[in-house]
Structures are given as C-alpha cells and as structure tokens.
Amino acid sequence: MSKSARNKDARKPKDALTQRETPWGAIAFFTLIGLVATVAIGYAFMQSRPSSADGSASIAGMVIKDDLGRNHTSSPVDYANNPPMGGDHDSAWQNCNGRVYDTPLRNENAVHSLEHGAVWITYRPGLAAAQLDALKAKVTGTDYTFLSPYPSLDAPIALSAWGRQIKLQDASDKRADEFLRAFVKGPQTPEPGAPCDGAKDTP
Known part of the structure; x- marks a missing residue:
C-alpha cells in the first residue's frame, strides 16, 4: 500500500x-x-416606550383628558371642556358618518359618537366660507366624522375625539388632517366597532 x-x-x-x-x-x-x-x-x-401610538406626541397643541366617565344619562351634563371630548352622555349617539349639520348639536349625543370612535369638528359661527367649505370637504369624505357650528367656541375651529382635542385658527392647518388620521376610529376609542349611524339624525 x-x-x-x-x-x-x-x-x-x-x-x-x-x-x-x-x-x-x-x-x-x-x-x-x-x-x-x-x-x-x-x-x-x-x-x-411612552405611548405615542395615538398620535398624541406628534400633534402640537394637543389637549388630552383620560379617565372620562361613560355613564348614560338623559339629563344635561356639565362638561369640563367646551366642546366636550368625553364623559357621561345620552344613550343615543349623533349620526356621524360624514355628516354635516348646519345648526348646533346637543353635547350629550355628540359625546356618545366620540365614544364610538368619531371625530367631531366644530366651528365658530361666522367662519369664512372658504374655510367652512374646506371643513365640509374633510367630513363628507371621511366616515366617523361630523361637523357642526358651536356658538360658544373660543377658537375658530376645534376637532374633538374621545379624550383628545385640538383647537385651530385655520382649516388649512395640517394638524387637522393629522388629527383625523390619528383618531378616526383610533386607539383612544372606548367602543371600537360601534356604529356611527342608525341613531339621532337631527340636531
């Protein structure tokens, strides 16, 4: 070998x-x-990490209120914020699938809609027509939103979701779209999946 x-x-x-x-x-x-x-x-x-999943950390001027009551009541509610962004409310929600209302709404019905994940856009009467048209365009193209005048509003425009609110001077403020993206049926919603129609259809 x-x-x-x-x-x-x-x-x-x-x-x-x-x-x-x-x-x-x-x-x-x-x-x-x-x-x-x-x-x-x-x-x-x-x-x-600190929670910013709901967009709160990225939207300047955000007002946040947690631990809001959620009881149903037929009586008027004295809300801490104006417009309210949560709290006890009427058992009937305000219809809010892209609805535009020309007269003020009852707070207690609108708050119930916020509980379902809606964003309520309010404006001070006398808002310029072009700005009002811009707000109407945002609402009519977006489910779970509704628009109404709010006579006692201390700013031209306010956007309110459950426990979240921002007040703006102009409808073209980019924060309006940021708010809608973050909070229409957003993570702040106490009752995800609840309807936004089939209840109160008048102011």
Whole structure:
C-alpha cells in the first residue's frame, strides 16, 4: 500500500468522528432560543416606550383628558371642556358618518359618537366660507366624522375625539388632517366597532 493510501485511510475515522460530534440539534435549539429572546426583548422595549401610538406626541397643541366617565344619562351634563371630548352622555349617539349639520348639536349625543370612535369638528359661527367649505370637504369624505357650528367656541375651529382635542385658527392647518388620521376610529376609542349611524339624525 502506498504512503498516500495509508494516509487517506488514517483520516477516515477522524473525519467520521468529527461529523458525529457536531451538535446540530443543540445548535438549532440555542439558535431558536436566541431568536425567541430577541423577539421578547424587542416587544418589551416597545411596550415600555411612552405611548405615542395615538398620535398624541406628534400633534402640537394637543389637549388630552383620560379617565372620562361613560355613564348614560338623559339629563344635561356639565362638561369640563367646551366642546366636550368625553364623559357621561345620552344613550343615543349623533349620526356621524360624514355628516354635516348646519345648526348646533346637543353635547350629550355628540359625546356618545366620540365614544364610538368619531371625530367631531366644530366651528365658530361666522367662519369664512372658504374655510367652512374646506371643513365640509374633510367630513363628507371621511366616515366617523361630523361637523357642526358651536356658538360658544373660543377658537375658530376645534376637532374633538374621545379624550383628545385640538383647537385651530385655520382649516388649512395640517394638524387637522393629522388629527383625523390619528383618531378616526383610533386607539383612544372606548367602543371600537360601534356604529356611527342608525341613531339621532337631527340636531
């Protein structure tokens, strides 16, 4: 037998032994554990971050109010904010699928719509026609929104969702669209999936 043949034969057991000792099962197991741990750590990090999923952190001038009452009542409610952005309310919601109302609404019905995920756009009477038309265009093209005048409003325009509100000087303010994107059926909604029609259809 040649020297090269003897060397080849001598290597065979060593190669076979090396293959038998590679712990592929353990490698796969620990790789899986590492992957699971990475996902878990990433999830925990996302949960620990300050919540801005509802757009609150990115919209300048946002007013936020949490822990609002949600009881039904047929009596008038003395709301802390004007217009209100949540609280106890009438059992009938105001129809709000892209509705434009020409006269003021009853607060207690409008607040119920906010509970369902609607955004209520209000404006001070006397708002310039071009601005009012811009607001109407936003509402008529967007479900779960409604528009009405609000005589005691202390700003030209206000957008209200459940526990969220912003007041604006001009309908062209980009924050109006940001608010709509963030809060129409947004994460602040106490009753997601609840309807926005089939209830009160008049002011």
